[in-house]
Amino acid sequence: MSAVHVLNGPNLNLLGRREPAIYGTATLDEIHAILEARCAERGVSLVFRQSNHEGDLVDWIHEAGGAGAPVILNAGALTHTSIALHDAIKGADAFVIEVHLSNVHARESFRSRSYISPAARGVIAGFGPMSYILALEAVFENELRKS
Amino acid sequence: MSAVHVLNGPNLNLLGRREPAIYGTATLDEIHAILEARCAERGVSLVFRQSNHEGDLVDWIHEAGGAGAPVILNAGALTHTSIALHDAIKGADAFVIEVHLSNVHARESFRSRSYISPAARGVIAGFGPMSYILALEAVFENELRKS
Amino acid sequence: MSAVHVLNGPNLNLLGRREPAIYGTATLDEIHAILEARCAERGVSLVFRQSNHEGDLVDWIHEAGGAGAPVILNAGALTHTSIALHDAIKGADAFVIEVHLSNVHARESFRSRSYISPAARGVIAGFGPMSYILALEAVFENELRKS
Amino acid sequence: MSAVHVLNGPNLNLLGRREPAIYGTATLDEIHAILEARCAERGVSLVFRQSNHEGDLVDWIHEAGGAGAPVILNAGALTHTSIALHDAIKGADAFVIEVHLSNVHARESFRSRSYISPAARGVIAGFGPMSYILALEAVFENELRKS
Amino acid sequence: MSAVHVLNGPNLNLLGRREPAIYGTATLDEIHAILEARCAERGVSLVFRQSNHEGDLVDWIHEAGGAGAPVILNAGALTHTSIALHDAIKGADAFVIEVHLSNVHARESFRSRSYISPAARGVIAGFGPMSYILALEAVFENELRKS
Amino acid sequence: MSAVHVLNGPNLNLLGRREPAIYGTATLDEIHAILEARCAERGVSLVFRQSNHEGDLVDWIHEAGGAGAPVILNAGALTHTSIALHDAIKGADAFVIEVHLSNVHARESFRSRSYISPAARGVIAGFGPMSYILALEAVFENELRKS
Amino acid sequence: MSAVHVLNGPNLNLLGRREPAIYGTATLDEIHAILEARCAERGVSLVFRQSNHEGDLVDWIHEAGGAGAPVILNAGALTHTSIALHDAIKGADAFVIEVHLSNVHARESFRSRSYISPAARGVIAGFGPMSYILALEAVFENELRKS
Amino acid sequence: MSAVHVLNGPNLNLLGRREPAIYGTATLDEIHAILEARCAERGVSLVFRQSNHEGDLVDWIHEAGGAGAPVILNAGALTHTSIALHDAIKGADAFVIEVHLSNVHARESFRSRSYISPAARGVIAGFGPMSYILALEAVFENELRKS
């Protein structure tokens, strides 16, 4: 099985230090560590990245898609504005699970549209860091089904 | 821990026999059996119900909320039309995880609005029967955090 | 004079126990008792019902309309989604006063549309249980005018 | 040939007694009798039902779909609000002809959208009780084509 | 009884040769022949026309309305764009039944609005050439009622 | 208890003489007299005013709010266009009950939005002059609750 | 015949001195003089007024309507925002001709809606001061038809 | 001065015989006669035409524009749907006055948009046949100003 790619978009580097009422107190490094451990148990390697540049995320999705690697994508605010990410997923034929820490549907109305969802396999939102873990379970489950 | 309530809305009784391209081949009974097994492992009891009547779902959410029991809710088409379910969750202060078998965001535009999401703890969509299992994991995880 | 029919829709059975900041602390039973007393003073009988099923409310409106009985209707969330209730009032030529405990116009935008209002005689909203009492006054007043 | 199922939604039980300017003076029983006669001529049995509950209509569509029986559906106001009926038709793979007594397009704007139409074989609206008879003709014609 | 006027709008001359998946394999001439036969049985004459010009259809509706003749109108794409046809029907006080071969509501969103419907007696859509035949039945039925 | 302020907006001076089908035959003076009598019974003084100027209504709401006096406000057409009245109520922290003679929801669509409602305690509409009397009852009831 | 009332709304006092490219170089006084002369020829008296206050215009429409006098109304920007003027015309049953100096439909989109038009007898726009003169002709013509 | 061109669009040939409540009892021939007389008084020739074809109206506007002749245009329903007429006026640099017999703004919402208005010099609507006469006055007035 290819490495799992966990890709994080704009502002997620701030996680844990700001607005804990919405995003919780876990930092992105702590989430990284938890996922690392879960992947190690399975003998799967993990690629974990963050960028505030839309272009970096596009590049990384291309990379993962080219390698046939599953992607867990928290595109942050780009979720709602980036058709480029939509096209990257479609274009690279990547297997992508969209995750969000918060329940985006209970926030500002401009967060109600996701360009990622129509191109993604599924969506998991609202469980804090647990959203990433559930997505990882879904990735493992999907691999089993293929083998 | 209270029993987990898994509530299913209109047309889910047809599951597995119709439109397998969208909904997969598992029947609702098979999903019931899988969840039953998972709950048994944890020593948790399971309430698993389906109805084509909005009013039944409202009643059942009240019942679960009153018992402090977590709810996994697949409201089917009522997801997109029922403010009554929204109010039931809010009114009964129920802990609800919204699940969907298919990725509703990649289908007709009239499925893009969910009245359940703003009242739910989180959303899991697009993984077929696996959506229920992931939701169950989220319920267990949440219970651990409380204890 | 026919009995006054007070019909309550989804989630109103939760009244007084949940979300008191919005709906107040009076239970539906207490509202029932107050209206019962007021009707007794006037020698008028009272039919007081609640259901979480739209179909029950349609049936009851037919029943009241057929008996020429005035209706005080708090349709809860169905107010905003049920064209069937609109048609029931029009079809049964029922005299209906729409009531709401809260000021629905100061809440979520999806509560801004009422399908009941265009078919109702009038609307009373925002006074808590007093909304029902004022509606009862309006019913009595209307009866006087007819006699 | 399976029995023809004629399913009627909310408020159609009032037919003939109320708002004759819009709906005509024929009662639902009279329509039932006419269709009964027409079916008898053809040696086809008829199931004729009415309910004010959306859930009942969903159940009945499942039943007809499961039996391979053609459905003539006048969903009344649910036509414009029920995605559950849409899904029921699709899910049960039912052969459904949508009928309306009145020309719904010449009435309130909230009646301009039909969730039934995209799932139905065809639509017949505006001919009063004749709408049902024309639908029955279409059912017979369709059966001939299959045989 | 006046002759029945069957009027066909733009592109219907292509019928049967193009896009049979949507419109079926019957040509407009074959539909003409079937309707001719049905009318002959009843001793009623038939006027059957097609044009790609909106103005011709307006003229023909005036002509039919002036003669008190019933019209079966398949306006094709003009259904969705021509207020002039709407006005022609209203202005000529014509008895018009709107027909469509396909179920227009299951196609592109720009076909969801009909300017013909609010001016027509009724609508029949989705039955292929049978739509015309059902409309003819409705015309005959209506004539009987008048006589 | 402070005097009750009953404030009337544009065109209400025409009441009783024009469009009696919508607004009834009672004049504003007659409504004034009825309310005067009701207030006298309670030993409460009444301020009753009408103006066609938005600015006057803003001034009067400030005055009532400053005096801690309850307001019954029929803002007429300004209900649908005046954010200034909304701000006046909020700014002066006035206790305001919005009243309408007619059922505004059953009329033109441009009357469906009220800027008053989100700032008001409650709404009473559709009972003709009785709307004012019911509002007065609500004011008295509210005073009792405070004392 | 009653006096003709020509009522002018906000900013029309600036006429002729500002933005001549849009409104022409004639002042409101010059328009007054021309209309005065035309009325004198007919032996009809003229009431010519301007105000920047919506309330004044409401008052004046009431006055004209009460006297059965025809009104030529250039409500300026209030045309697009004032439901109160709409109600004043309807309420006072006034005969009103709406005029505009410029062709409002060729300007900003927020000028495309007129609340006056649905209540007015007719509309004349785009002819500069000639718009008033044409309106006066229409008033005279209408008087002739009545006599 | 060039001849005045009065161009009439779809359905105006029905004038006087149909829907007199909306359009009055004058026929198009009678309007023609009145305008003919008025033009004769001024020694101006008149071109008066009607067509149900949009293309004819486009041709005629080109012709008038090419001859420098003023146009009085009642485009009927094409007013609301024809960008081609808009472009014809602009392209032929024609002087066009838009007229309507009825007050289009007080009718169906789909009549609220005019593609003619932004390209026309002015608009006169709601005065029945008098609308044409007022437009003719405006044409004469405009000619005077040029000379």
Added chain:
Amino acid sequence: MSAVHVLNGPNLNLLGRREPAIYGTATLDEIHAILEARCAERGVSLVFRQSNHEGDLVDWIHEAGGAGAPVILNAGALTHTSIALHDAIKGADAFVIEVHLSNVHARESFRSRSYISPAARGVIAGFGPMSYILALEAVFENELRKS
């Protein structure tokens, strides 16, 4: 190879004489001559037509489609309003390249929607007469690919 059909819609006969700032100074005849020369070089015949009637364009598209001839279509204003042209292209299975002289996207908002585009092979806009020449190149290129 079949003749190339170049079809021009409403107002294009005015080309070169009017609004040169938008459409340039070349006349339609000049464009015809240039295309004629280019086709002659290739030994391909050319059909070059213009009409202000939508129906003519529909007829011509049918003709070209039936002959398997490629079409270069400048539908003028009909681009934005004619679903009939959309259907004609689809129905006749015609190979159509949509051209515009001006950059329609930089003009009025009502020109932003094209019913032609979704049915066309490609779009070329904004190059003046060069748009036609580029389209011709695309036609030749496409022919080469087929052979």
Added chain:
Amino acid sequence: MSAVHVLNGPNLNLLGRREPAIYGTATLDEIHAILEARCAERGVSLVFRQSNHEGDLVDWIHEAGGAGAPVILNAGALTHTSIALHDAIKGADAFVIEVHLSNVHARESFRSRSYISPAARGVIAGFGPMSYILALEAVFENELRKS
């Protein structure tokens, strides 16, 4: 240099006493005093006014525009509803700076549109009383640039 005109709209007379969380604790008199002092330093006179009447503001803008005096305008709620103020600024060719105490863009959606902004020189919002002072600086700066 002309006097600076600071014009305040509806409800600003309440400033400092109500809703201090949004508007701060400074009264309008205190703001007046601060601006007075600043103007005195520069030897410039100040006109400082408040009214709850739209018509007064229109009058005052005309007056300032006529005198060539710069205007600092806080139109309060009229910002969002008054096209008359827009026209007044344009018509009087006034130099206007729009100010708001609060950040209107972070409040209710009906405050998102400003009719003042497109006619104003600039906008300053969200700094409390400091918004007025910054506007005054902008006025002085502009005067320097002219001299």
Added chain:
Amino acid sequence: MSAVHVLNGPNLNLLGRREPAIYGTATLDEIHAILEARCAERGVSLVFRQSNHEGDLVDWIHEAGGAGAPVILNAGALTHTSIALHDAIKGADAFVIEVHLSNVHARESFRSRSYISPAARGVIAGFGPMSYILALEAVFENELRKS
């Protein structure tokens, strides 16, 4: 006091050389120099940056927010599309003043929405380079208030 961060978004490096009618003739370097001088007077250091990358701006806002430094942000076109910048300001709890050289509200409609405004302290627009200076004043004023 921390350094003031002045951050400039896409295309602002072109300032002064292009479209001077809209943006003025000052270059970004000249604005930098002026602000540098003003800061030097106060003994405050200045960070002045420009980037065409949204990601750079997000990074810089994080940096400033982390240092407790005030930000003056001209996000250029990203103002209207970037939710990431909105989240960056919220997430980094940065004190941000939004500035624009031009009055964005008087330009294309797609510039009417700002994602920055709801997250910013205030907005200053339309004063050319003076907008930056006024913002700097607001920053200094705010610092004084804190000390």
Added chain:
Amino acid sequence: MSAVHVLNGPNLNLLGRREPAIYGTATLDEIHAILEARCAERGVSLVFRQSNHEGDLVDWIHEAGGAGAPVILNAGALTHTSIALHDAIKGADAFVIEVHLSNVHARESFRSRSYISPAARGVIAGFGPMSYILALEAVFENELRKS
């Protein structure tokens, strides 16, 4: 003549390997080679670039605009979301031809809006790699016209 700049946006590096049904099988390198050859024939140099970063495209447009070089721009998904590219073209006064491989108008509705079009000279879409070649022809043609 300056070098021709061909600029490609996000995901175009994937060309030829993914979704060939939509985008064809040619790679971006192959397109580069074809254009290189065409330019060599003319003795014109070519700059051919691709980036997934919006900021890079903005920079490159500035560069080309500054050098007076023509630009062929396929902005990919940024076409539909980037006002920054719009501003870059306008700000740098660049001569830009917008190209698309696919017919974007026949795909998802969120691709229907282009921010590039209003700032570009022309648009060529739907011809696969041929779109670039046609654009190159348009560039050469334009150069000839200038010389």
